[in-house]
Amino acid sequence: xxxxxxxxxxxxxLVPLAAAAQANFAGKTxxxxxxxxxxxxxxATARMLARHLPNHLPGKPTLIVQNMPGGNSIxxxxxxxxxxxxxxxxxxxxxxxxxxxxxxxxxxVKYDMTKxxxxxxxxxxxxxxxxxxxxxxxxxxELRKAKENVIIGSTGPGANTHxxxxxxxxxxxxxxxxxxxxxxxxxxxxxxxxKEVDGRAGSYTSLRQFIDRGLxxxxxxxxxxxxxxxxxxxxxxxxQNPRAxxxxxxxxxxxxxxxxxxxxxxxxxxxxxxxRDAFAQTIRDPALVAEAEKAKFDLEYTSGDEALKVMREVLxxxxxxxxxxxxxxxxxx
Amino acid sequence: MLxxxxxxxxxxxxxxxxxxxxxxxxxGFWVGLLPGLGGATTLALMLPFVYNMQPVEAFAFxxxxxxxxxxxxxxxxILFGVPGEATTAAIILDGxxxxxxxxxxxxxxxxxxxxxxxxxxxxxxxxLAIPVVRPLVLTFGSPELFMLAIVGLAFIASLSAQGxxxxxxxxxxxxxxxxxxxxxxxxxxxxARFTLDSLYLWQGLDLVPVLVGLFAIxxxxxxVVRGTSIAGDTPAGHISHGALQGVxxxxxxxxxxxxxxxIGTFVGITPGLGGAVAQWMAYGHATQSARTPEERKGxxxxxxxxxxxxxxxxxxxxxxxxxxxxxxxxPGSTSMAILLGGFFLLGLVPGPDMLTKHLPVTFSLVWxxxxxxxxxxGLCFLLLNRLAALTAVPGHLLVPVxxxxxxxxxxxxxxxxxxxxxxIIFGGVGYFMVLAGWPRAPLxxxxxxxKIAENYLYISVARYExxxxxxxxVLVLLAIAIGVVCYPAFxxxxxxxxxxxxx
Amino acid sequence: xxxxxxxxxxIAIMLLAGWGTISxxxxxxxxxxxPLVIGIPLFCLAAAEAxxxxxxxxxxxxxAADFQLSTDQPREVIIRRTALAVTWIIGFxxxxxxxxxxxxxxxxxxxxxxxxxxxxxxxxxxxTAVVWGCFYGLxxxxxxxxxxxxxxxxxxx
Numbered sequence: 001x002x003x004x005x006x007x008x009x010x011x012x013x014l015v016p017l018a019a020a021a022q023a024n025f026a027g028k029t030x031x032x033x034x035x036x037x038x039x040x041x042x043x044a045t046a047r048m049l050a051r052h053l054p055n056h057l058p059g060k061p062t063l064i065v066q067n068m069p070g071g072n073s074i075x076x077x078x079x080x081x082x083x084x085x086x087x088x089x090x091x092x093x094x095x096x097x098x099x100x101x102x103x104x105x106x107x108x109v110k111y112d113m114t115k116x117x118x119x120x121x122x123x124x125x126x127x128x129x130x131x132x133x134x135x136x137x138x139x140x141x142e143l144r145k146a147k148e149n150v151i152i153g154s155t156g157p158g159a160n161t162h163x164x165x166x167x168x169x170x171x172x173x174x175x176x177x178x179x180x181x182x183x184x185x186x187x188x189x190x191x192x193x194x195k196e197v198d199g200r201a202g203s204y205t206s207l208r209q210f211i212d213r214g215l216x217x218x219x220x221x222x223x224x225x226x227x228x229x230x231x232x233x234x235x236x237x238x239x240q241n242p243r244a245x246x247x248x249x250x251x252x253x254x255x256x257x258x259x260x261x262x263x264x265x266x267x268x269x270x271x272x273x274x275x276r277d278a279f280a281q282t283i284r285d286p287a288l289v290a291e292a293e294k295a296k297f298d299l300e301y302t303s304g305d306e307a308l309k310v311m312r313e314v315l316x317x318x319x320x321x322x323x324x325x326x327x328x329x330x331x332x333x
Numbered sequence: 334m335l336x337x338x339x340x341x342x343x344x345x346x347x348x349x350x351x352x353x354x355x356x357x358x359x360x361g362f363w364v365g366l367l368p369g370l371g372g373a374t375t376l377a378l379m380l381p382f383v384y385n386m387q388p389v390e391a392f393a394f395x396x397x398x399x400x401x402x403x404x405x406x407x408x409x410x411i412l413f414g415v416p417g418e419a420t421t422a423a424i425i426l427d428g429x430x431x432x433x434x435x436x437x438x439x440x441x442x443x444x445x446x447x448x449x450x451x452x453x454x455x456x457x458x459x460x461l462a463i464p465v466v467r468p469l470v471l472t473f474g475s476p477e478l479f480m481l482a483i484v485g486l487a488f489i490a491s492l493s494a495q496g497x498x499x500x501x502x503x504x505x506x507x508x509x510x511x512x513x514x515x516x517x518x519x520x521x522x523x524x525a526r527f528t529l530d531s532l533y534l535w536q537g538l539d540l541v542p543v544l545v546g547l548f549a550i551x552x553x554x555x556x557v558v559r560g561t562s563i564a565g566d567t568p569a570g571h572i573s574h575g576a577l578q579g580v581x582x583x584x585x586x587x588x589x590x591x592x593x594x595x596i597g598t599f600v601g602i603t604p605g606l607g608g609a610v611a612q613w614m615a616y617g618h619a620t621q622s623a624r625t626p627e628e629r630k631g632x633x634x635x636x637x638x639x640x641x642x643x644x645x646x647x648x649x650x651x652x653x654x655x656x657x658x659x660x661x662x663x664p665g666s667t668s669m670a671i672l673l674g675g676f677f678l679l680g681l682v683p684g685p686d687m688l689t690k691h692l693p694v695t696f697s698l699v700w701x702x703x704x705x706x707x708x709x710x711g712l713c714f715l716l717l718n719r720l721a722a723l724t725a726v727p728g729h730l731l732v733p734v735x736x737x738x739x740x741x742x743x744x745x746x747x748x749x750x751x752x753x754x755x756x757i758i759f760g761g762v763g764y765f766m767v768l769a770g771w772p773r774a775p776l777x778x779x780x781x782x783x784k785i786a787e788n789y790l791y792i793s794v795a796r797y798e799x800x801x802x803x804x805x806x807v808l809v810l811l812a813i814a815i816g817v818v819c820y821p822a823f824x825x826x827x828x829x830x831x832x833x834x835x836x
Numbered sequence: 837x838x839x840x841x842x843x844x845x846x847i848a849i850m851l852l853a854g855w856g857t858i859s860x861x862x863x864x865x866x867x868x869x870x871p872l873v874i875g876i877p878l879f880c881l882a883a884a885e886a887x888x889x890x891x892x893x894x895x896x897x898x899x900a901a902d903f904q905l906s907t908d909q910p911r912e913v914i915i916r917r918t919a920l921a922v923t924w925i926i927g928f929x930x931x932x933x934x935x936x937x938x939x940x941x942x943x944x945x946x947x948x949x950x951x952x953x954x955x956x957x958x959x960x961x962x963x964t965a966v967v968w969g970c971f972y973g974l975x976x977x978x979x980x981x982x983x984x985x986x987x988x989x990x991x992x993x
Contacts, residue, residue, distance in 0.1 A: 033982070037747075038377030039667045044674070047381050064980040069747050071532030078532075083984075107525075108532045151796065156520030179795045181520045181788035183605050186663040186670070190604055193661055194471040196796060209662055209682050291384055296677045330523035370979075378979065414903075430903050501885055502842075508878035509849055512856060515874070521866035527856060550925065551905070557921035558914050559906050633902045729953030732921075733945040734967055736928060741937070741975055748982050753929055760925070769842035772902045787870045 023274045026059030028089060031066050033080060035073020035094030041205075043067065045122055045259050046093050048297065052288040056278035072158070072332060074101060074108055081111035086264040088271035091119065093261050096254040097158070099314040101331040103322060113311040116262035117272045118304035119279045123297075124224045125258035127160045128232065129168065130207050130216035131199030132192060140220040140233050149177040153188035153197035156180050158332015161188065163251055164201040164222060166328060168235060171244040192216060203258075204229050205298050222252035226298060246321050251329055253314050257307045276304050334692075338460065341696025344389060345704060353390040357397030358705050362712070364398070365405030368415045368549070369541050369742020372402040373667035380674060388679035389697070395675050396701045399668055400452070401709040403608075403647045407444045408713065411640070412437060412723055413563070413735055414552035415742075419540045421647055422777060423612035425548050427632060427639025434635050435567025437721040442579025443637050445710045445717075447590050447644035450583060452706035454594040454645075455601065455652030456699045462602075463688055463695070466660045473603055476801035479789035480810035481603060482782045485610055486511075487817040488617030489775040495626055495821065502771045510779020511786075513538055521791055533751040540609060542743035542755040543780060549739045550760025551767050556728045556735075563724040563731065572721045576714065582637045589622050589638060590645045597646030601653025604665040605789075608650055609781050613774060615646030621820055625828050652702055659687045659695055839889045846886035853879035924948065935986035938976065942968045 034046045043065070050063040068076040073094035080092035095101075099113045131150060137143040143150065154162035162180055169176040179197060182188045188200045189210060199216060200207075204226060210216050221232040235252075239245035261279065263272060282288060283301040292299050317325070345351065364375045376395060383391040402418060409417030411428035424444060431440035462469060473481075486507060493503020516527045517537030528534040556563065564572050583590050593615035600611040619642030623629040632639050657665045662683035664670035676683050679694070687695050713720070723731075743756040766773050793801040801807060853875045860871035909917075924944075931940040945967050949960040975981045 031980075031982075037667075038374045039671055043377060044380070047377075051381055051384075066980055066982040067748060068982060069536075070749060071535045074535075075532050075749070107530060108535075153792075156518070157523030158518070177795075179792050181791045183785075183788065186665075187605050189663045190470070190657065190661060191475065193663075194474055196474045196792075209684070213662075213682070213684050294384070294678055295674060332518055332523055367974075426902060433903075498888065501881060501888070505846070505849060505878070505881050505885055508874060508881060509852075511874045512853065512871075512878055515856075515871055519867045522864045524863050524867040526863070526867065526871065527859070551903075553925070554918055554921045555903075555905050557924075558909060558917040560917065634904075727953070729948065729955075730963070732924075732952070733948040736925065736948075737941050737945065737967065737971060740928065740932070741941075741971065741981075744937070745975075745979075745981060750929075750933060753932070757925065757929060765841050765845050767902060767905055769839075769845055770902075770904075771842070771845065774902070783874075791866070 023088065023270050024059045025057050025061035025088070028059065028061040030054075030057075030061045030063050030088070031090050032063060033076050033084070033090060033092045034065055034067050035069065035076030035092070037067055037069045042073075042093060042095075042259065044295075045297070045299075048288065048291060048295075049122060049261075049282060052285055052291075053278060053282045056281045056285070058274060071108060072101075073098065074106070074111075078108075078110040080116070080262060080264055084264040086117070086267040086271075088263065088267060088275065091261055091263060091275070092116075093259060096121075096125070096258045096260055097331060098260075099254055099311050100251075100329065103315055103317065104326045104329070104331055106331050112265075114308065114315060115265040117265060117267040118308045118311075119261040119263060119272070119275045120304045121257040121302035121307050122259035122261060122279075122283055122299055124226065124300045124302060125160075125255045126204040126224050126226050126229055127164045127201060127222040127252065127255060128204050128207060128218045128229055129165055129199065129201045129220050130211060130218045132195070133214055133217050135198060137219070138217075140238075143219055144172070144174055144238075146175050149175050150199065151177045151179055151197045153182050153191050153200050154178050154180040155182050155185060155188070156332065157330040159185075160203065160255075161185055161201050163329050164235070167248050167251060168220070170328060171247065172235070172238050172240075205296075209296075222255060223249060224252055224255040224258075226300060243321070243324060246317070247325050247328065250314060250317060250321065250325055253310055256302055257310050260307060272304070279304075337692035338696050340693035341698075342700045344693060344697035345393060345700045347389065349387070350389045350393040353386065354393035354397035354701060354705060355708070357394040357399075358401050358708055358712075361398035361401040361705075362405050362709065365402040365407075365417055366409050367742065368409055368417055368545060368738050369745045371418060371541065371745075372399055373671065374745065375402075376668055376671040380671060383675065383678060391678055392675055392698070393701055395672055396698060397705040399672065400648070400651055400702045400705040403651065404445070404448050404452075404706060404709050404713070407448060407644055407647060408441060408720060411440045411444055412720060413549070413731070415549040415735060415739055416544050419544055420608040420612060420650075421643070422544045422548055422609070423616040423643040423774065424640055424647070426616065426774065427634075427636050429552065430633060430635035431637070431640065432563055432721075432724050433565065435564040435572050435724075436575055436635065437564060437572050437724045438717065439575035439579040439582070439637065440635075440640050441713070441717055441721060442576035443582045443641045444579070444644040445713050446580040446583040447593075447641035448648040449706055449710045450590050451594040451597055451645035451647065451649035452651070452702060454591060455598045455649030456703045458595070458598045458649070459652040459656060459699050460696065462656065463692070466656055466688060467685070470602065470604070470657055470660065472806060474804075475789045475792040476797065476804050477806045477810065478603065478605060479786060479793050480807050480814070481606060482786040482789065484810055484814045484817060485606075485614055485778060485782045486786065487814040488614055489778055490818045491617045491620050491821055492613070492774040492778070493772050493821075494770065495629060495825065499772075500821075502769075503775045506766065506771055506773065507775035507779040510776040510781075511783040512779075513543075513776075514780050514783025515787070520788060531751070533747070533749055537784070538755065538780070539746045539752070540781065541746045542752045543759045544777065545739055545743045546756035546759030546761075547763035547773055547776070549735070550756070551764045553732060553735060553739070554764060556732060560728060562727050567725070572725055576717050576721075579637070579640075583641050586622075586638055586641060589619060590641055593618060593642040594645040594649040597649035598653040600646070601650030601665070602656050603653075604657040604663065605785060607781060607785075608654065608666060610778070611646040611650045612643040613778050613781075615642040616774065617817075618642060621824075624824070626825065629824075648706060652699065655698060655702075659683055659698070660685065839892075843886055843889035846882045846889060849882040850879055850886060853882060920952075924952070933986065934988045936989070937981075937983040938968075938972060939986065941971050 084090040152165045168174045406417030406421035414429035416422040489507040597611045658669045743752045857875035860868040946964040949955045
């Protein structure tokens with residue numbers, strides 16, 4: 001049966017060739033599936049990338065953005081995992097907290113974050129806690145010694161406006177009172193203005209203009225960082241025991257991968273490499289950088305390998321940590 | 334101040350900015366006409382084009398587009414009974430009823446004229462409010478927002494039918510709306526409530542598929558049953574007449590128009606209440622202007638006041654909605670959040686500076702709203718005959734087109750077949766409600782306000798404990814809510830008293 | 837007719853409110869407070885309406901401030917045409933799932949004109965082409981709505 005072996009060998013030899021031919025996108029249309037409705041940060045980043053990514057892909061394909069909202073973008077992730085073809089013509093971007101959903105066993109999750117073909121992340125997110133400037137607490141140490149409750153507004157469980165201060169309160173014993181139910185972080189900001197609440201947690205990007213204006217002052221941040229807040233103390237450094245530290249680390253781990261971009265599982269290595277290279281070049285593209293700066297967007301490149309490492313780290317937590325974690329944190333937003 | 338006012342106008346009148354505003358109006362015109370496809374979505378889609386424009390042009394483009402969506406949304410609502418926008422559903426009740434009586438021209442005339450008046454009043458209110466904007470917005474804390482939701486819900490009473498039975502049905506429909514508003518993950522404990530284990534319902538029921546089903550499907554069924562055009566046997570030439578009559582109606586009910594415009598502005602200013610409430614509150618208020626029960630019965634059958642009230646509120650809220658965005662850098666809606674991105678492109682950071690240093694820019698926004706509305710309304714009047722004539726097109730040509738638009742419009746919400754399923758289910762609910770003589774308006778109000786009421790009650794209690802009940806604005810709003818609930822009863826009593834006096 | 841419809845609606849709401857109230861009982865109090873505060877009165881109101889519809893005096897129709905269905909056709913015609921319209925609507929939905937949005941739109945418009953409207957072939961074809969062109973140009977080419985392929989195609993592919 002020599003001819004059969006020969007055919008097999010020929011077929012095997014053809015595989016990389018076919019892949020190389022496939023990785024030329026001339027005349028093709030590539031779709032970015034976004035797990036949210038138009039209007040939010042994930043959508044805006046995707047639309048910005050869609051304008052610049054084609055210049056770095058072989059054959060300059062047309063990029064279009066499709067919104068597939070619902071289930072805090074679990075629907076989009078399920079689609080990317082189970083339906084989308086691994087031909088390099090569909091990219092997905094979704095909620096950075098999806099590994100948390102997988103970890104805590106949220107109903108309806110039909111994906112495995114570690115099996116996606118990771119392109120990388122376009123931004124990281126720094127969660128900080130900021131309080132009104134007219135309050136007497138100038139640093140986190142002073143806040144820790146506060147006698148009276150400091151009121152923190154939040155949108156609800158699962159959002160960083162809620163989870164970050166919750167851990168500060170429950171694990172570090174900071175006297176915070178969390179008032180949840182605001183429709184959006186913008187609404188909390190108004191509540192800060194009218195002194196209904198004393199402060200809020202959230203991404204540095206969204207809080208920066210209010211810090212610059214002198215309305216609030218940042219006191220503490222989570223592990224992931226970016227220019228402007230590096231000097232703030234990190235929540236984990238105040239943890240009194242390894243368990244508390246692990247929980248805080250777990251909550252903030254996905255923030256390094258705040259704008260995740262993936263290809264469906266099983267995408268050929270050839271295509272993945274093309275995308276990873278193009279993605280890395282795009283985020284450093286001066287045209288994109290200038291545009292992002294104009295729109296007050298922060299873009300930071302995280303490679304696909306690093307992103308995958310974060311996913312593995314999050315999903316390999318021992319059961320007791322996960323159980324403890326689930327007591328505090330619910331998946332959402 | 335006056336200086337800034339004029340400078341603002343000059344900013345808009347630069348020819349390039351003006352041209353981009355016209356372009357924006359052109360896009361917004363179509364977006365408004367198409368059901369489901371909302372202003373926010375389109376703004377997001379258009380944002381990439383903005384990068385290549387100069388800042389002032391970008392703003393003229395975005396805001397021009399944004400300000401006309403509601404106006405043309407009214408047109409779809411009136412002509413086909415299909416809500417053109419989630420914010421223009423209330424005008425269907427009487428507007429489409431008029432179209433079916435062959436008065437499409439008059440209804441359109443009234444809607445357009447009142448929305449122009451509304452836009453002007455909204456813009457004027459915005460301009461006048463600038464010195465007091467910050468204290469005004471800050472007066473409304475969570476307890477006040479909760480009470481506003483209650484006032485909104487109190488309008489259910491005036492949106493219901495009359496008599497004990499009518500009230501019962503109104504509150505039933507309202508309660509159903511409140512119940513449906515609880516679908517989705519709750520913001521206190523993070524529990525998925527009433528989601529039937531489906532991811533689709535996790536973030537709650539979306540307004541657009543529900544509204545489209547509730548209002549459009551019964552109209553489609555009725556159109557098929559009648560087997561005629563929308564306007565029935567009315568001779569084609571007659572339909573487009575009466576546009577002038579509609580304009581006159583606005584002036585005949587001048588004070589009502591102004592009051593409804595102010596309601597709209599107020600809803601717009603209040604962040605978090607959402608634009609969809611404005612029209613219903615205005616509609617509820619318009620029904621209160623009926624003096625006798627007989628007059629009251631005319632609502633829903635094509636009373637022009639039911640058109641011009643919501644028409645006025647719909648556009649006046651846009652001016653108001655700009656206020657929190659400008660004065661605090663805090664957007665009141667998705668559209669405004671996207672517009673905020675436009676501010677950054679301008680190199681401006683919205684906030685207190687916008688009311689002092691950058692006042693001309695703020696006024697240029699006001700002017701853009703005003704000019705965009707004047708142009709759109711003018712354009713619509715030119716097209717009015719053609720538009721109204723659509724109601725004379727045979728039903729079997731319209732039905733498939735409307736059906737396609739209804740389905741695709743609801744599908745644009747989440748790009749999920751479940752959107753269409755929701756539309757069909759609520760189509761059934763709407764049909765049965767109409768068949769049984771239940772009002773549909775309270776259901777919508779309940780659905781829109783349910784979440785706000787729950788969240789702000791929790792916030793009020795968590796923040797202030799019982800003390801929130803003693804806040805002065807809360808008490809005033811409570812009095813208004815009681816007044817709104819009792820007004821229909823008072824009207825009925827007065828009518829009876831008058832009748833017995835005559836006897 | 838309307839009192840039977842009212843009865844059906846009231847019973848449906850009773851079931852819904854009852855189910856909602858019972859399923860809410862297991863939740864933490866912050867999540868269940870509102871469902872109970874709304875669910876229980878809703879159930880009672882619906883029960884009152886159901887009793888009223890079942891045993892109350894018939895006759896005078898209560899008009900809501902809302903539109904009323906046309907009544908100028910004979911009863912059988914109304915029922916037949918309503919059933920027909922419902923079939924079209926549901927059929928369209930099924931068609932969308934089976935063959936995908938773009939094809940379903942063309943088929944629906946054409947079939948409706950031909951079957952329901954009894955229009956000529958040429959007119960139906962042209963009208964369908966125009967509607968489909970607008971639909972496709974706007975929602976597919978311009979807005980990039982995701983239209984999944986029909987189930988028929990995935991079954992047989």
